[in-house]
Amino acid sequence: MSVVRSTLSSLVSVLADAVAPDSVAVSDGGDVPTDPVIVRVVSLDRVGRSRRDGPVLDLELAVAVLCTGPRSLENVEQMLAAVEGSSRYAVVPLQPSESGMNGLGFRVRVPVPLRMSEPQGPPVLEPLQVTTVIGRTLRGIVVGPDGHGLAGASIRSRASALAVVSDGSGGFSLLSTPDPVQDFIVEYHGQSLAVTAPIDPTLTLAWAPQQYRAE
Structure with missing residues (x-):
């Protein structure tokens, strides 16, 4: 039985107990x-989303309760008293x-919380190993063949995806x-x-195209 149908059946059960032996x-x-006594479904509306031990789609079921026959007045009175005893139900004209x-x-009007399933990622079939590495800020200089600093060179460590640009004196x-020893990628004037x-005592990257193989 669906959640909405179960909610409707619970309400009908409360009403039936109140007007017994009428049906x-x-x-x-x-x-x-x-x-x-006739219960007619009027609407089923989406109210929103919430979380209660997981994602929930909040719906609202609205039904009209109609009474006919010689005991209509008494039946309405008894059913109003029955639904008033539960905070789950809201009665309106x-x-x-x-x-x-x-x-x-x-x-x-009856709230209907409909639980939703959350998408799951693929199962991990092998043990997950995580290595924590403490970072260090490196300060150095890029120099050209003449030993002077190169401004505007791009420097990236192979251990990081971030690149920086050298300042006017070649520093970065x-x-x-x-x-203690690391690999770097240096780009200058379109060449890598x-x-x-x-890295110690002073990190110096020499821009010498004739000495290094291009990346």
Whole structure:
């Protein structure tokens, strides 16, 4: 049974207990029942989304409760008292089009929380290993063949995806690993070079195209 159908059945059970021995029928669009109490589904609306131990689609079920016959007044009184005893139900007057029908009645609004499934990622078939590395800010200089600093050179450590640009005197700083010797990619005037250099005592990257193989 669906969540909405189960909610409707619970409400009908409360109403039936209140008017016993009179019977309660649900009108679902077919032939109109002749029972003293008729419950007709009016609407099922989306209210929004929420989280309660997971994602929930909040719906609201609205039904019209109509009474006919010699015990209409008593049945309405007993059903109003029954639904008033539960904070789950909200009672409002019938709409003009509904109140024009023969008999007495009222409308009931019932919240329906519909649990939703969350998309799951692919299963991890092998143990997941995570290595934590402490970063270090490296400060250095890029120099040309004449030993002077190169301004506007792009420098990237192979240990990082971030690139920095050297300042007017060729100096730069970037975040990398504390490894004593590291590989760098230096780009200058559209040409890329792979440079390996020690980071201490002073990190110096020499721009010497004739000495290094292009990346």
